Amino acid sequence: xxxxxxxxxxxxxxxxxxxxxxxxxxxxxxGYFATLYLKVTIKVKEGIASGxxxxxxxxxxxxxxxxxxxxxxxxxxxKNQPVSxxxxxxxxLSNQYWPIVLQHLLMGINAHINLDLGIAAAEVSKGKxxxxxxxxxxxxxxxxxxxxxxxxxxxxxxxxxLKYILKWSGKIDDYLVDFSMKLARDGAWKFxxxxxxxxxxxxxxxxxxxxxxxAKKVNVILKPGLxxxxxxxxIRITEPGSVAEKIRKMQ
Numbered sequence: 282x283x284x285x286x287x288x289x290x291x292x293x294x295x296x297x298x299x300x301x302x303x304x305x306x307x308x309x310x311x312g313y314f315a316t317l318y319l320k321v322t323i324k325v326k327e328g329i330a331s332g333x334x335x336x337x338x339x340x341x342x343x344x345x346x347x348x349x350x351x352x353x354x355x356x357x358x359x360k361n362q363p364v365s366x367x368x369x370x371x372x373x374l375s376n377q378y379w380p381i382v383l384q385h386l387l388m389g390i391n392a393h394i395n396l397d398l399g400i401a402a403a404e405v406s407k408g409k410x411x412x413x414x415x416x417x418x419x420x421x422x423x424x425x426x427x428x429x430x431x432x433x434x435x436x437x438x439x440x441x442x443l444k445y446i447l448k449w450s451g452k453i454d455d456y457l458v459d460f461s462m463k464l465a466r467d468g469a470w471k472f473x474x475x476x477x478x479x480x481x482x483x484x485x486x487x488x489x490x491x492x493x494x495x496a497k498k499v500n501v502i503l504k505p506g507l508x509x510x511x512x513x514x515x516i517r518i519t520e521p522g523s524v525a526e527k528i529r530k531m532q
Contacts, residue, residue: 290326290341293348297322300355301528308524310375311355313382314389316531322348324424334417343405343414343421350397351389365488366496367392380503381517382527387502394425394465395495399472400488411477415470422466 287293297319304312325344327333334340354368364372371388374380380388406414472491479487504510522530 287345287349287352290322290329290344293322293345293352294319294326296348296352300352301532305525305528310380310382310385310524311372312524312528313385313531314371314393315355316528317386318348318351318389318393321424325421328420328424334420336417339405339414340417340421343401343417346405347393347397347401350401351393354392365392365396365492367396367492367499370496370499379514379517381513381520382531384502384513388499390465391495391498391502394469395498396488396492398466398469399476399491402469402473403477406473406477411474418470418473425466426463 287296297315300315301312301319303309304315322344325340329337329340351368354364355372356362357364358368358372371385371392374385374388402414402418403411476484476487476491505513520527
């Protein structure tokens, strides 16, 4: 898979299919986020085809820019090449036993929305008025907000008892609200407005600074407090099936 050659949303879908197949073959938890991301990408494609967005071609370009950030990070990590700290921490979870499916997904969402989305929005608007993108940016965020619903539905498919345990513990709403998708999306738009004003010479430093801030957010996901941690560990111990089987259930 060579992310640099990707030019269309169909090629993004093909690349995600490749990662999912590779993850199933290798029992790699990285496939959890790729499976969720594929569903969102397909929804964006359907939105473009139905005229949901004001500017379909621009939205496809944004989708491609956005996806390449993830695909390049995935490829670099597997080749032991430099990768952003946010993605390094997300991919690094694959080597750990305790994180449950939900945590793997939220780590990917953290890196991709909090870091990548603002960069992609600014890049696709280069030489243009970023404000012209705002309406479609908000529309794609309506699709991205379905990530939380997808997470809940997918986890119920992986392990039906999950929602009852989290509800019993009183932590399901707190856990998802603490890692607020709305705050992430608002932060991405704010960062896009800042990043588009950065000179080419200063972009690397600006991304590194943003990455450092985003990487710190993982504590909300990985260290949600004593009670939630105990509940999550109980869930992890009793999660049925192999990684491959969980990915297939998510599909």
